[in-house]
Amino acid sequence: MTLDPAAFKPLTDVLAAEGLVTALVLVGMITWGAEAVARHLLRGRVPGSVVAILAGLALAWWGGTVSGGTRGAAGIPWLAGLGLLGGATLRDLAIVATAFGIRPAELAGAGAAGVVGLITGLVVAFALGGVSAYACGYRDPVAVTTIAAGAATYIVGPVTGSALGAGADVIAVAFAAGVIKAILVMLLTPLVARSIGLDNPRAAAVYGGLMGTNSGVVGGLAATDPALVPYGALTATFYTGLGCLVGPSIVHGVVRLLLG
Amino acid sequence: MLIYGTALLGGCLLGGRLAGAWLARQVGVAGDVGGVGIAMLLLVATTALLRRSGRLDAQTTTGIGYWGGIYIPIVVAMAATLDVRAALGGGVVAAVAAGAVVAAAFCLVPVIVRIGGRLPGRDGETA
Numbered sequence A: 001m002t003l004d005p006a007a008f009k010p011l012t013d014v015l016a017a018e019g020l021v022t023a024l025v026l027v028g029m030i031t032w033g034a035e036a037v038a039r040h041l042l043r044g045r046v047p048g049s050v051v052a053i054l055a056g057l058a059l060a061w062w063g064g065t066v067s068g069g070t071r072g073a074a075g076i077p078w079l080a081g082l083g084l085l086g087g088a089t090l091r092d093l094a095i096v097a098t099a100f101g102i103r104p105a106e107l108a109g110a111g112a113a114g115v116v117g118l119i120t121g122l123v124v125a126f127a128l129g130g131v132s133a134y135a136c137g138y139r140d141p142v143a144v145t146t147i148a149a150g151a152a153t154y155i156v157g158p159v160t161g162s163a164l165g166a167g168a169d170v171i172a173v174a175f176a177a178g179v180i181k182a183i184l185v186m187l188l189t190p191l192v193a194r195s196i197g198l199d200n201p202r203a204a205a206v207y208g209g210l211m212g213t214n215s216g217v218v219g220g221l222a223a224t225d226p227a228l229v230p231y232g233a234l235t236a237t238f239y240t241g242l243g244c245l246v247g248p249s250i251v252h253g254v255v256r257l258l259l260g
Numbered sequence B: 001m002l003i004y005g006t007a008l009l010g011g012c013l014l015g016g017r018l019a020g021a022w023l024a025r026q027v028g029v030a031g032d033v034g035g036v037g038i039a040m041l042l043l044v045a046t047t048a049l050l051r052r053s054g055r056l057d058a059q060t061t062t063g064i065g066y067w068g069g070i071y072i073p074i075v076v077a078m079a080a081t082l083d084v085r086a087a088l089g090g091g092v093v094a095a096v097a098a099g100a101v102v103a104a105a106f107c108l109v110p111v112i113v114r115i116g117g118r119l120p121g122r123d124g125e126t127a
Helices: A005-017 A019-041 A048-067 A081-085 A088-101 A104-135 A141-150 A156-164 A168-192 A201-211 A214-224 A226-259 B002-027 B035-052 B058-069 B071-080 B084-089 B091-114
Strands: none
Touching (some): A005 A019, A019 B071, A048 A168, A048 B071, A048 B084, A081 B071, A088 A226, A088 B002, A088 B035, A088 B058, A088 B071, A104 A141, A104 A201, A104 A226, A104 B091, A141 A156, A141 A168, A156 A226, A168 A214, A201 B091, A214 B071, A226 B002, B035 B058, B058 B071
């Protein structure tokens, strides 16, 4: 596009000043468009929320490319409000609010299985993440541990990497692994939900613990069945904290032992 | 009043974050261990208590429910702020690691659900 940016300055100034409002309007428009595409173009075979999330990701790719930053579309000044709407504060508030839909009786049944899922999920992520790093030629225990941690979540990776003093390139790979994981979980969950029996609170709790990536789990369950979101979010929310705990300590120790 | 519900929700989040930060300090990591999860449990417990004593009116419920209803738009906004460019540029290692872990985790869902016996029915509104 070769439009003169100065011509849009009065508009973008207002949009930048009203950042959060701009984000709400934009996301509303994206959601409306996504619902229309899902209903008419895709004939309801793909949920509208999946289309909306895909549109969000496309916007992030475009924004990151235009601004050259790391915050997706929020790197563009007049879209910076997306960082407020999609930031940790409102995200956490909304996730906690979904717990309002939890029935205490169901929680008891989902709890124990969820803990098993949580522990298994962390072990699987670290093991397969480490093996993948090794298979791709990494031999340095710090690098292997950091990439393995990135396969847990995009927060565990960088936290583990900086705790161990990994290089910025390795941390970038770990972060990328975490983001790709979140995206895969968001997009694939509604497609495989039926075949893995993801249709009840207990399965959602197990799934949340196994996947761990909060953004992926919340996005994926939202597109599958909104009633399941709180159960998955509840177990997933412990995953990152536990991952940051065991990554630089136990996992690094095991990797060092294995790689000599 | 609407604000009662939202204030209760916010209070649960603050309480959970505090507990999570305290837990993190005890085990010696930076940040927060499960703060949001603890907050969710707090909300379940407090709203159950209020409901039992009949003090959870429709307005208060709306003050909580609005935020629960807006989480999909928040997820869309969050997706729009991810570093997708870096993820695409992270190379084969990142894609292989993420793909392997996600595939394995999907396969394990039915296996772990089966551990511990039969599924509880969704309509079991007892207790």
